[in-house]
Amino acid sequence: MNQPNLLLSRRVALLGGAGLLGASSLARAQAPAAGASGQVIDINRARTDPIPIALPDFAGGSPQAQQLGRNITQVITNNLRNSGLFRPVERAAYIQTPEAAAGAPRFQDWRVIGAQALVTGRAEPQGDRARIEFRLWEVNSEQQLQGTAYTAAANNWRQIAHVISDVIYERMLGEKGYFDTRIVYIAETGPRDRRVRRLAIMDQDGENNRFLTDGSFQALTPRFHPNARQIAFMSYNNNQPRVYLFDLNSGRQEVLGNFQGMTLSPRFSPDGRSVVLSSARGGDANIYVVDLASRRERQLTSGGGLDVSPCYSPDGSQIVFNSDRGGDQQIYVMDANGGGVRRISFGNGRYATPVWSPRGDLIAFTRMGGGRFGIGVMRPDGSGERILSEGWSMEGPSFAPNGRVLTFYRESQARDSRGSGYSARLSMIDIAGFNERQLLTPTDATDPNWSPLLSS
Amino acid sequence: MNTKLLGALAAAALLTACASEDTSGAATGAGATGGTGMMGAGSVRPGSQEDLVANVGDRVFFALDSSSVGGDQRPTLERQAAWLAQYPQVQATVEGHADERGTREYNLALGQRRANAARDVLVASGVSSARLSTISYGKDRPAALGSSEDAWAQNRRAVTVVR
Numbered sequence: 222m223n224q225p226n227l228l229l230s231r232r233v234a235l236l237g238g239a240g241l242l243g244a245s246s247l248a249r250a251q252a253p254a255a256g257a258s259g260q261v262i263d264i265n266r267a268r269t270d271p272i273p274i275a276l277p278d279f280a281g282g283s284p285q286a287q288q289l290g291r292n293i294t295q296v297i298t299n300n301l302r303n304s305g306l307f308r309p310v311e312r313a314a315y316i317q318t319p320e321a322a323a324g325a326p327r328f329q330d331w332r333v334i335g336a337q338a339l340v341t342g343r344a345e346p347q348g349d350r351a352r353i354e355f356r357l358w359e360v361n362s363e364q365q366l367q368g369t370a371y372t373a374a375a376n377n378w379r380q381i382a383h384v385i386s387d388v389i390y391e392r393m394l395g396e397k398g399y400f401d402t403r404i405v406y407i408a409e410t411g412p413r414d415r416r417v418r419r420l421a422i423m424d425q426d427g428e429n430n431r432f433l434t435d436g437s438f439q440a441l442t443p444r445f446h447p448n449a450r451q452i453a454f455m456s457y458n459n460n461q462p463r464v465y466l467f468d469l470n471s472g473r474q475e476v477l478g479n480f481q482g483m484t485l486s487p488r489f490s491p492d493g494r495s496v497v498l499s500s501a502r503g504g505d506a507n508i509y510v511v512d513l514a515s516r517r518e519r520q521l522t523s524g525g526g527l528d529v530s531p532c533y534s535p536d537g538s539q540i541v542f543n544s545d546r547g548g549d550q551q552i553y554v555m556d557a558n559g560g561g562v563r564r565i566s567f568g569n570g571r572y573a574t575p576v577w578s579p580r581g582d583l584i585a586f587t588r589m590g591g592g593r594f595g596i597g598v599m600r601p602d603g604s605g606e607r608i609l610s611e612g613w614s615m616e617g618p619s620f621a622p623n624g625r626v627l628t629f630y631r632e633s634q635a636r637d638s639r640g641s642g643y644s645a646r647l648s649m650i651d652i653a654g655f656n657e658r659q660l661l662t663p664t665d666a667t668d669p670n671w672s673p674l675l676s677s
Numbered sequence: 678m679n680t681k682l683l684g685a686l687a688a689a690a691l692l693t694a695c696a697s698e699d700t701s702g703a704a705t706g707a708g709a710t711g712g713t714g715m716m717g718a719g720s721v722r723p724g725s726q727e728d729l730v731a732n733v734g735d736r737v738f739f740a741l742d743s744s745s746v747g748g749d750q751r752p753t754l755e756r757q758a759a760w761l762a763q764y765p766q767v768q769a770t771v772e773g774h775a776d777e778r779g780t781r782e783y784n785l786a787l788g789q790r791r792a793n794a795a796r797d798v799l800v801a802s803g804v805s806s807a808r809l810s811t812i813s814y815g816k817d818r819p820a821a822l823g824s825s826e827d828a829w830a831q832n833r834r835a836v837t838v839v840r
Contacts, residue, residue, distance in 0.1 A: 414817070442781065499786065573782075
């Protein structure tokens with residue numbers, strides 16, 4: 222149940238032949254200076270041509286090292302391809318061998334096959350540890366954009382590959398990546414009237430899946446703490462639906478507090494010191510904030526009706542939530558102290574499950590209308606609404622930490638009265654509304670929530 | 678499953694149909710309860726869930742997006758209240774549910790509001806609130822598994838379950 226060690230023990234800057242970058246700029250990749258790579262892409266642009274990138278297998282001095290190199294290259298390649306913003310060049314077209322490229326790239330060989338960027342690397346197992354070095358090259362200018370060596374426990378090779386993917390993404394796009402992250406979700410099994418729902422967690426690429434609870438009670442709506450080590454979720458333990466906290470390091474869970482009535486839809490505040498949630502008491506449901514140190518609650522709404530699904534803005538100053546106080550489900554924003562409530566959704570249909578982007582610029586939501594469900598985004602003032610995906614049923618968007626990708630879940634329509642054909646699957650989509658793809662899970666899956674970057 | 682029990686359920690369906698209720702979900706009564714206390718002899722134990730299902734009706738239905746108990750549903754709750762008065766030792770949980778055409782968190786709150794509404798009618802009909810608890814399962818425990826208007830109507834419900 223232990224979380225893998227997230228910290229890579231050592232990062233060393235590698236000066237390339239071109240020596241473009243000093244060591245100081247390598248410790249933590251930063252947005253390149255304008256024009257440094259010529260590849261700064263406006264993240265809000267609707268569609269961009271994906272960047273052609275060549276990723277020959279990382280070289281190795283032994284069969285074991287070569288296998289490790291291949292594995293790492295495969296993970297990086299999948300990450301970049303799945304982002305929709307990179308196009309790995311067909312490997313059969315490669316002219317220079319990976320081993321030779323790892324020594325010194327012959328840029329002409331990569332230019333003629335259309336690669337704009339080239340990633341080379343070397344893997345060296347050292348007992349139970351591994352040293353992985355990689356270099357990112359801009360083919361046209363023949364310059365090294367990045368060169369770093371990582372030393373870490375060998376069984377952490379996947380995480381090294383994700384960290385390298387994030388560095389490539391950031392150097393090429395000028396935005397932080399999201400590959401060294403996990404997704405917590407609800408794994409669902411069994412017929413729908415007797416469903417077993419367990420907390421589960423996996424890497425963002427679907428690997429390292431594991432179940433965190435045993436299914437003896439129903440678990441719903443998990444959400445990461447900003448430190449990524451704790452999860453708030455709703456549990457039916459003892460047939461009392463309450464918000465619980467789950468500690469990923471110890472595997473321990475505890476009820477957030479013995480508050481009156483059902484508590485649901487938890488989210489941590491950006492500073493990690495409190496949980497905002499909904500509590501159903503009497504005929505209404507209202508928004509409360511619970512201080513984690515004192516476990517004292519403070520009521521924020523009392524507008525009548527059902528107020529659920531609260532989520533803080535990334536600066537902690539505002540809360541977006543879902544309410545039917547006006548007659549049907551709509552999205553409202555209020556100040557973090559509960560004042561200044563205003564409705565922001567005015568399109569056709571009902572709106573639900575609002576979440577604030579970590580970038581602060583957008584709110585993602587579920588829209589229901591005309592017999593269809595959709596996932597969309599709007600600005601926090603309600604303007605600029607765009608529906609990204611529509612279908613029979615989908616809900617519950619959650620942003621990647623860079624605000625560029627959403628994960629959510631889709632359900633399919635049952636074909637008959639026995640529920641045949643029903644399924645629940647996780648999806649990911651770019652906020653520009655393209656590159657939707659299904660995330661494979663071992664079971665039906667709902668309620669995905671994306672972690673922050675793990676080792677930034 | 679023995680035939681006499683099946684007979685009792687079929688009888689229940691007829692009964693509730695005679696009472697001119699929304700018949701869409703009336704016949705599926707035993708589904709939500711997991712069959713507590715089923716008697717091998719085939720007789721229904723007085724004061725049991727099966728008794729409630731067979732002779733009273735364990736559930737009421739709600740209109741789309743509504744959590745108010747309709748006039749046509751109220752008689753079921755009034756019969757439940759009379760039945761509970763007959764068995765004063767019985768405690769019950771009112772379970773609130775929603776159909777699948779909503780979002781999970783909102784439907785949890787909606788199911789709670791439906792459970793409360795049904796509970797309030799029971800209390801107004803003379804049942805001590807100390808004997809009743811409520812819980813919501815939102816859209817997560819449907820009685821009907823289809824994706825049809827008929828299935829949704831059966832799933833927008835509050836079910837009284839003997840504890």
